[in-house]
Amino acid sequence: MRSAADILDTIQVRHPISHILDTLWAEGFQAFLAGGAVRDALLGTDPADVDILTNALPEDLTRLFADQQPKYVGKSFAVTLVNRVEVATCRPADQKAKGAGHTFPATDLGRRDLTINSMAWDPDTRTLADPFGGQKDIEHKVIRFTRDPVDRIEEDPVRMVRACRFAARFGFKMAPDAFNAIRAHAHKITAEGAADRIQREIIKAMDMDKPSGFFNLLHDTGLLALILPSLDRCYDLDGGPHHGETVFEHNLMVGDALPASMPILRLAGFLHDTGKADALEIKEGRNTFPGHQKFTQALMADLERLRFSGKEMDRIYALVRGHMRPLKADTSLKAVRRLLVMLNDLNLSYQDFLRMRIADKKGNMNPVKKPYTLGDIRLRLGKILDALDEHPPFNVNALDISGKEIQEILGLPQGPAIGKVKDFLFEQVLDDPSLNQRPTLEDLVRQMARNNFTDSDGKAIN
Structure with a gap:
């Protein structure tokens, strides 16, 4: 060496x-x-x-x-x-x-x-x-502030976050005077101008083997409640009958299971279930969280305060909103096509969707719940690739017929009725992608007109 x-x-x-x-x-x-x-x-x-x-x-x-x-x-x-x-x-x-x-x-x-x-x-x-x-502290695996910890914190409050990051990165213990100083001065982390630098510390932490140690230290020192309150409030929140761990622990396990080379994806894993605190319902004495993936307001507010870019926030939002979509061994090809439409709407790749699903499955301490095997992953990937091989349209604009062509067939001006026709055609093509050919779609439009197809208000399109 x-x-x-x-x-x-x-x-x-x-x-x-x-x-x-x-x-x-x-x-x-x-x-x-x-x-x-x-x-x-x-x-x-x-x-x-x-x-x-x-x-x-x-x-x-x-x-x-x-x-x-x-x-x-x-x-x-x-x-x-x-x-x-x-x-x-x-x-x-x-x-x-x-x-x-x-x-x-x-x-x-x-x-x-x-x-x-x-x-x-x-x-x-x-x-x-x-x-x-410093050399002695490295040998003893201790994190200490240089000289007086309070002076160092008052000079730059972000040093509290850095101390947590370095302790987690190297697996060092926090010296008692350093830990106590951070606990006593955690409120200073909200100082003006600190948000961008705190964000950078969080992103740097994503490169660790297990960033969960960083988030645990942030919680223990009182910093997490001020930096990412949406995550901190999940501490001690029972995960419900399907989990053997708290929501906080689940988030950390999922984040740890995602690749260090993809920091925004990994951060989304640490934050993906923060909506459970808002979605909480108690049924038969057990916690349930119906639709928790839709409760993103608190999380987005945290990310905005930390000055994440719009692109980064959009990606985290998409990963959170999409992570609950089922993809099982018996999922039909039609359902997979609809999954791909959802991913397209969220601007989320199927690769990232699968990465999140695999990590989400792995982050569970319930002995009944098992992580995906390699065979399970290959099966699900195969279903997605099979659906993609059909070249299905992902939105109405991918139909092989335009709104203008529909207008000409029906003799109607541009308006909501044309959109309703396109929606109907899109549903038919999702059921059977082979229908997405202009002659076939033209015939479907003519058939709709003959059958007095009506829009959502019950008004005939012709």
């Missing part, structure tokens, strides 16, 4: 990292690899991103790397993008801090969120700067 030093040495020679470091050193500045790169190396993994910490000012960086179109992107602290690498200018020391932390790079590290993110590696001397015990 490679050591952290070996991993960091490998990073150093990568372009453009080595060029940035060499340029800074040549000008007499100090430069360290910092934050996540050092943390991941100590955990024995190759860092996904590499940040550089320097005592050079942004204007120095602009001058030194003028030929590489540097871009200043700092908000809460000074960061300059050089060839897409973040080069951070050291932040001043925390004036309330005492003891370690008043020399470079400790002045900056002392302002970072967690001890495991508050380390820096000097590639020149191959030494680790770790003034706050």
